Amino acid sequence: MKKRVRIKSDEATTGLGRFRGLEISIGELVDDDWDEPMGPTPMPGPTTLRSWDHKLLSRYQPSYMPYCQVCCLCTFGKCDLTGNKKGACGINMQAQQSRIVLAAANIGTSAHLAHARHLVDHLIDEYGPRAPLIQGPGTEIHAPITRLITGMRPRTLEDASAVLDYAESQLAHLLSATATGQEGHWMDFESKVFHAGMTDHLALEIGDLAQISTLDFPQADPEAPLVEAGFGNLDPEKATVLCIGHNIVPAAAVTDYITEKKLGNEIEVGGICCTAWDITRRDPNAKVVGPISWQLRFIRSGKADVIIVDEQCVRTNVVEEAQKVKAAVISTSDKAVMGLPDRSDDPVDEIIDDLVSGKIPGVYMSDHKKVGEIAAKVAIALKPKRKKKGILPSKAKIKKMAADCKKCMECVRACPNDQPVQEAVLAAQQGNFAPLEEIYHNCIGCARCESACPNDYLLHSWMVKAAEPSCDKEKFMVRTGRGAIQDTEIRRVGQPIVFGEIPGVIAHVGCANYPGGGEDVHHMMEEFASRRYIIVASGCAAMSAGQVLDEAGKSIYERRDGEFDAGMVVNVGSCVSNSHIAGAAIKIAAIFAKRNLRGNYEEIADYIYNRVGAVGISWGAMSQKAASIAAGFWRLGVPVIVGPHGSKYRRMLMGRADKEKDWLVWDARTGDRVSVAPGPEHLFYAAETVEECNVLTAKLCLRPNDTSKGRSIKLSHYIDVHEKYYGYFPDDVWTYIRRDSDIPITLKDKILGQMKENDWEERRIPDPTLLKRMIMSGGAD
Amino acid sequence: MMRAIPWQTGEICGPDSAKAITKAAQIERDIKKAKKPVLVIGSEALTQKHRKGTMVDYAIEFSKAAKIPIIATGNAIKAFLEKGFDEVSRMGAMELAFYLQDPEWTGPKGNGPFDLILVYGIPYYMQWTLLSAVMNFGDHMTAITLGRHYQPHAKWSFPNMKENRWHDELDEILKMVGGGK
Ligand code: SF4
Ligand code: SF4
Ligand code: SF4
Numbered sequence: 001m002k003k004r005v006r007i008k009s010d011e012a013t014t015g016l017g018r019f020r021g022l023e024i025s026i027g028e029l030v031d032d033d034w035d036e037p038m039g040p041t042p043m044p045g046p047t048t049l050r051s052w053d054h055k056l057l058s059r060y061q062p063s064y065m066p067y068c069q070v071c072c073l074c075t076f077g078k079c080d081l082t083g084n085k086k087g088a089c090g091i092n093m094q095a096q097q098s099r100i101v102l103a104a105a106n107i108g109t110s111a112h113l114a115h116a117r118h119l120v121d122h123l124i125d126e127y128g129p130r131a132p133l134i135q136g137p138g139t140e141i142h143a144p145i146t147r148l149i150t151g152m153r154p155r156t157l158e159d160a161s162a163v164l165d166y167a168e169s170q171l172a173h174l175l176s177a178t179a180t181g182q183e184g185h186w187m188d189f190e191s192k193v194f195h196a197g198m199t200d201h202l203a204l205e206i207g208d209l210a211q212i213s214t215l216d217f218p219q220a221d222p223e224a225p226l227v228e229a230g231f232g233n234l235d236p237e238k239a240t241v242l243c244i245g246h247n248i249v250p251a252a253a254v255t256d257y258i259t260e261k262k263l264g265n266e267i268e269v270g271g272i273c274c275t276a277w278d279i280t281r282r283d284p285n286a287k288v289v290g291p292i293s294w295q296l297r298f299i300r301s302g303k304a305d306v307i308i309v310d311e312q313c314v315r316t317n318v319v320e321e322a323q324k325v326k327a328a329v330i331s332t333s334d335k336a337v338m339g340l341p342d343r344s345d346d347p348v349d350e351i352i353d354d355l356v357s358g359k360i361p362g363v364y365m366s367d368h369k370k371v372g373e374i375a376a377k378v379a380i381a382l383k384p385k386r387k388k389k390g391i392l393p394s395k396a397k398i399k400k401m402a403a404d405c406k407k408c409m410e411c412v413r414a415c416p417n418d419q420p421v422q423e424a425v426l427a428a429q430q431g432n433f434a435p436l437e438e439i440y441h442n443c444i445g446c447a448r449c450e451s452a453c454p455n456d457y458l459l460h461s462w463m464v465k466a467a468e469p470s471c472d473k474e475k476f477m478v479r480t481g482r483g484a485i486q487d488t489e490i491r492r493v494g495q496p497i498v499f500g501e502i503p504g505v506i507a508h509v510g511c512a513n514y515p516g517g518g519e520d521v522h523h524m525m526e527e528f529a530s531r532r533y534i535i536v537a538s539g540c541a542a543m544s545a546g547q548v549l550d551e552a553g554k555s556i557y558e559r560r561d562g563e564f565d566a567g568m569v570v571n572v573g574s575c576v577s578n579s580h581i582a583g584a585a586i587k588i589a590a591i592f593a594k595r596n597l598r599g600n601y602e603e604i605a606d607y608i609y610n611r612v613g614a615v616g617i618s619w620g621a622m623s624q625k626a627a628s629i630a631a632g633f634w635r636l637g638v639p640v641i642v643g644p645h646g647s648k649y650r651r652m653l654m655g656r657a658d659k660e661k662d663w664l665v666w667d668a669r670t671g672d673r674v675s676v677a678p679g680p681e682h683l684f685y686a687a688e689t690v691e692e693c694n695v696l697t698a699k700l701c702l703r704p705n706d707t708s709k710g711r712s713i714k715l716s717h718y719i720d721v722h723e724k725y726y727g728y729f730p731d732d733v734w735t736y737i738r739r740d741s742d743i744p745i746t747l748k749d750k751i752l753g754q755m756k757e758n759d760w761e762e763r764r765i766p767d768p769t770l771l772k773r774m775i776m777s778g779g780a781d
Numbered sequence: 782m783m784r785a786i787p788w789q790t791g792e793i794c795g796p797d798s799a800k801a802i803t804k805a806a807q808i809e810r811d812i813k814k815a816k817k818p819v820l821v822i823g824s825e826a827l828t829q830k831h832r833k834g835t836m837v838d839y840a841i842e843f844s845k846a847a848k849i850p851i852i853a854t855g856n857a858i859k860a861f862l863e864k865g866f867d868e869v870s871r872m873g874a875m876e877l878a879f880y881l882q883d884p885e886w887t888g889p890k891g892n893g894p895f896d897l898i899l900v901y902g903i904p905y906y907m908q909w910t911l912l913s914a915v916m917n918f919g920d921h922m923t924a925i926t927l928g929r930h931y932q933p934h935a936k937w938s939f940p941n942m943k944e945n946r947w948h949d950e951l952d953e954i955l956k957m958v959g960g961g962k
Contacts, residue, residue, distance in 0.1 A: 082795055
């Protein structure tokens with residue numbers, strides 16, 4: 001039976017007053033035979049979960065660091081917001097900053113949502129609306145995020161489409177809140193940021209579920225195949241198609257065509273950014289070239305004959321760059337047409353002729369079916385013509401050109417990572433290329449140094465040339481994305497996670513805007529995997545982690561299995577697969593604690609927040625999408641750490657460890673207000689260095705619900721990394737001791753001394769909750 | 782006088798920007814009148830040279846001479862401790878950016894509330910955001926940056942100085958607070 005879903009959100013009472021929610025009416029959803037009772041907040045509107053958000057936001061206050069102190073969003077402005085001044089619309093600096101954060105979260109959400117929409121519509125065309133959604137074996141609780149948010153279990157692509165209808169309606173409301181003269185208070189902007197993040201996670205889950213169900217991806221498979229990655233793994237004897245972006249559909253058309261026509265000996269397909277994960281999930285013969293930051297270096301190396309761009313994280317001047325190496329570009333997304341002529345309706349042979357002859361630099365093809373044939377044929381025809389010629393100048397030429405350097409420092413001042421480019425250029429004048437090579441390893445491939453150089457030096461190419469020998473050797477194995485975590489895996493680790501015996505789940509996700517190279521991600525993962533934390537990965541971070549090889553030439557994926565278990569490294573897949581990380585946390589509540597998920601957001605978030613020691617790290621977070629993914633985790637109560645560039649998101653969510661009253665919880669067993677140690681101390685934090693990130697990671701895994709055994713294990717790791725990286729014993733250990741049995745036994749004397757110095761008193765271990773209604777004897781929020 | 786411009790070219794801030802320190806004496810008044818100053822030293826101080834040592838050594842000398850406590854950010858504290866200097870506490874740069882907005886915050890060792898921060902060694906763009914928090918929401922405080930590059934959100938900053946000149950000025954400032962002997 002089907003019914004039309006109409007949801008009216010509750011009224012919410014908060015410190016700011018009483019607000020009436022929105023009435024939501026969305027498309028058709030299957031009203032199935034699910035016997036789980038419907039929770040209080042199915043399909044929440046923008047204010048339905050406001051009181052939950054306020055609970056988090058009063059504990060984790062936004063710390064704004066205005067990145068720009070004027071506003072130019074409407075013609076009232078520009079408005080100067082410094083020194084407590086207000087804009088012409090009445091907005092103040094804090095609200096303006098939170099408004100920009102909401103704008104970023106909306107942009108990120110829209111990218112994922114439009115991606116999911118395209119996938120679902122396309123797959124309905126291909127497989128019909130009734131094609132089933134399958135997450136894989138052992139995933140009885142499939143689509144945990146969708147269950148939690150919408151109260152529905154999506155069974156088919158048609159259901160997936162209806163879930164996206166809801167998400168799209170939310171995004172429209174959130175986007176409208178940023179208009180001049182709409183939302184006015186930072187607290188409400190921030191609550192909407194959380195709502196955007198939650199909506200984003202829904203889109204991620206639906207997008208990945210749809211492709212996993214239909215496109216032969218690994219389905220919740222801990223043994224997802226190891227695939228080849230790195231520059232050196234691409235065979236120069238074959239024609240090469242490079243796919244950049246996030247949407248599998250056009251890339252799949254190419255791999256399918258190659259398989260169908262048995263062209264595997266002639267062509268290979270490599271991916272950059274998340275398309276790399278998704279093509280290798282579908283076809284393990286495809287190659288992962290690398291993260292987003294390797295786009296330019298790979299294009300300029302000349303190895304790619306055809307470049308297919310789909311959506312998100314594509315270099316917007318890709319056509320100009322491809323032209324330099326005479327590679328053909330096929331743009332395939334209506335979101336990134338790149339100025340190319342629309343040739344979707346033209347005969348394939350004509351398009352191929354025009355691309356091979358160089359008459360046009362590229363085409364826009366909305367018809368993905370033709371893309372496979374065009375890309376393959378053009379690549380094969382172009383290969384002998386282009387001879388894989390790149391534009392990397394010879395070292396002799398660089399040396400000669402470098403002699404004219406004006407020593408103006410513009411390259412250094414343009415570099416986001418403050419690399420000593422001028423110095424390296426001056427060394428190259430003398431024939432010393434080591435400094436240029438050194439920069440290559442810390443470089444995010446943005447080419448800002450080049451744009452700034454008055455001599456128009458192709459400085460990034462110079463770095464790539466200097467590092468060419470190591471680039472060519474760059475070969476490593478990565479485990480492609482497995483998709484969801486199985487319920488059976490959760491059953492095995494749920495208890496040790498909630499009780500703290502597995503000290504934490506650490507997810508490395510996101511982009512490659514690293515302050516000092518991708519090796520850092522590997523270092524952080526290894527630090528905690530060897531301590532038996534569960535390491536989860538996705539996106540570009542998951543690629544960078546594979547780069548570092550041990551003495552036996554093995555990557556972290558070859559050394560560690562892909563099960564969701566202590567000490568393992570679990571690659572879930574692309575950006576959309578981040579949903580499985582949130583999904584695993586949600587499933588812990590459902591499976592281990594038997595909590596109902598259906599439309600029960602607050603209760604589950606409260607559970608995760610107080611019990612599941614999970615931390616997200618996005619060391620190279622760059623995009624608005626990283627912001628919306630993070631926001632989805634914040635609302636679920638999962639803290640997120642970003643690298644130093646993440647400070648440019650311009651607001652952190654910070655706890656005050658020194659204010660005891662900020663850390664009160666209800667004890668669900670007794671209804672008492674109980675003070676707990678600050679855990680997790682912050683909800684969003686940019687770390688300055690890898691060392692700081694490591695120490696904070698260990699600390700943010702602490703949760704009020706830890707058992708004594710769990711707490712002492714977590715504290716031992718915290719103390720150990722603190723001493724290792726800061727060189728001293730942390731002085732706040734005593735605050736995390738609730739009773740003697742929490743004390744790590746080997747450090748007893750030291751900690752007892754600290755407790756005595758600070759007049760420590762024994763505290764109870766509550767059954768912690770922020771929701772008064774969770775008190776067993778009854779309570780109301 | 783040349784107009785001071787941000788070190789990273791895109792980091793333009795807003796209507797207000799720092800005054801450029803061209804001579805150490807310009808900041809003497811602000812330093813001397815501060816009752817509760819603090820030195821904030823970031824992780825890059827470990828590798829930034831000054832004379833025969835690093836900017837960590839400079840911080841230690843400064844702190845001893847002026848009797849100003851140090852808060853080290855990132856993992857910089859380890860270098861201080863390894864040098865046997867322990868008048869230092871540790872906080873994250875972003876924690877500091879947050880706590881400094883609270884006029885009642887008394888600092889990690891209770892020796893605040895601070896009325897002056899002297900800062901260097903945090904990655905340029907991150908120090909930029911920290912100083913923005915202070916400029917916009919911490920007006921109970923004066924911020925001076927002693928790094929070589931111009932930080933528009935401080936009250937006073939060096940204007941992208943040549944390295945030698947910067948070291949000379951740093952030495953002058955050290956002398957001003959009774960050090961450098
Ligand atoms: S949106 Fe408000 S602050 Fe921004 S320019 Fe318009 S009136 Fe000024
Ligand atoms: S391409 Fe590399 S070296 Fe050049 S500005 Fe960007 S990060 Fe710096
Ligand atoms: S921008 Fe160009 S000319 Fe100026 S220092 Fe750098 S390499 Fe030399």
